[in-house]
Amino acid sequence: MLARDRDRRGFHRSVNDPCVYHKGSTIDDQIFLLLYDLGPATRILGMDIIRDREKGVLKLSQGRYLKQVLRTFNMDDCKAVVSPINSAMKLRSFTQEELIREEPLMSSIPYASAVGSLMYAMIGSRPDLAYAICLVNRFIAKPGRDRWAAVKWILRYLKGATEVCLTFTRSDHMNIEGFCDSDYATDRDRSRSVSGYVFQVGGNTVSWRSSLQHVVALSTTEAEYMALTEAAKEGIWLQKICSELGFDSESFKLNCDSQSAICLAKNSVHHDRTKHIATKVHFIRDLVNDGSVNITKIHTTLNPADMLTKGLPRNAFEKCLVTLKVIT
Incomplete structure (x- = not known):
């Protein structure tokens, strides 16, 4: 093991996740150290950490972040929907003629910014957004009105689901x-x-x-x-x-x-x-x-x-x- 992979206190850096350090020879005396966890963490990278130690429950919430996303894209007063994608939306690439027609209409619409904001939420704590983000991200280089409608549908879903948390229970x-x-x-x-x-x-x-x-x-x-x-x-x-x-x-x-x-x-x-x-x-x-x-x-x-x-x-x-x- 390289010297930089172990500090003087005996912690060893994980070869699979460089943010994780561990020390101890058995599961009973193991100590795990996360580099980004300073004291009892309550918020990290836009995620709120909600603990109930008595019940053995921990939740990750990006509610505050998502409410800000809705405000940023003027969707904070939109009507909510119950799923992150409308199954009737069948998106495909544009023909050259369609692209010429769509480009001027999309020049002032922040498509890439909206998709990036939603992708951050999906990666952090929202697997429910994964398929919808996979779909709209395919067209990030050449957006159009139908793709923007799909992005707004995701935002409308989040309007009613900002408080959804990824929940961990004691096992x-x-x-x-x-x-x-x-x-x-x-x-x-x-x-x-x-x-x-x-x-x-x-x-x-x-x-x-x-x-x-x-x-x-x-x-x-x-x-x-x-x-x-x-x-x-x-x-x-x-x-x-x-x-x-x-x-x-x-x-x-x-x-x-x-x-x-x-x-x-x-x-x-x-x-x-x-x-x-x-x-x-x-x-x-x-x-x-x-x-x-x-x-x-x-x-x-x-x-x-x-x-x-x-x-x-x-x-x-x-x-x-x-x-x-x-x-x-």
Whole structure:
């Protein structure tokens, strides 16, 4: 270990997260030091930290920040909606003629600023915004009125959901569990699919992502398989940092609602139809074979990663929020 990775008091810097230092040989005498945590933290980087030590509950809230965002973009008096994206909005790239028509109309509209402000909230404590931000961010270089309408829809959602918090509760275990999903060929320009995953440690949500897949999937099975692979990489990282900090994490559980993708991850029975898939995607089979990941079938209605790949009806969306402890 390099000298700069350990200070004179015996703390060791995490190789997986440079903001984390730890000291001690067993889980009972471990001390963890977060560089950005000075004393009992109540607010950090625009997030309020709300504690209830008796109940063992900690909440992260960006309510104050989001109210300021609404004021900045003159949406503080807007009418609230119940979901972050309108499923009827089908956005695509402009033709050259459309772009020429839209550019003058968008010249005075702060599209990029609004998307950036919303992205900061999503990264900090709001997985419920992940899919919507993934969608509007695709057009940040060439915005238009329909894209601006989508951004304002997100702001209208936040009007009624500024006080939603990412909630952590006391747990007697540190098990790592992930959920992944995909939406096949949802991109109207290049027919790429959307991947989404979310991970919980000790039953608390700690990591999430929604993104377009880098290549075009030729089937729903392939799209789900690629989503599994992306989720597995995140799970491996979480497993490493938990193990480094002294928690037992020899394997993690990964939930998927596609039985065919699970079968493909466990063996090559579909080889004739999937031999074109890039070799790097198949590394998940090694993880399954050596016991690093336990892939489990989950019903679509119970999969919270579903909200990271598409717009959902209100009841389904709220069910996802409850599972992830994104609540008021």
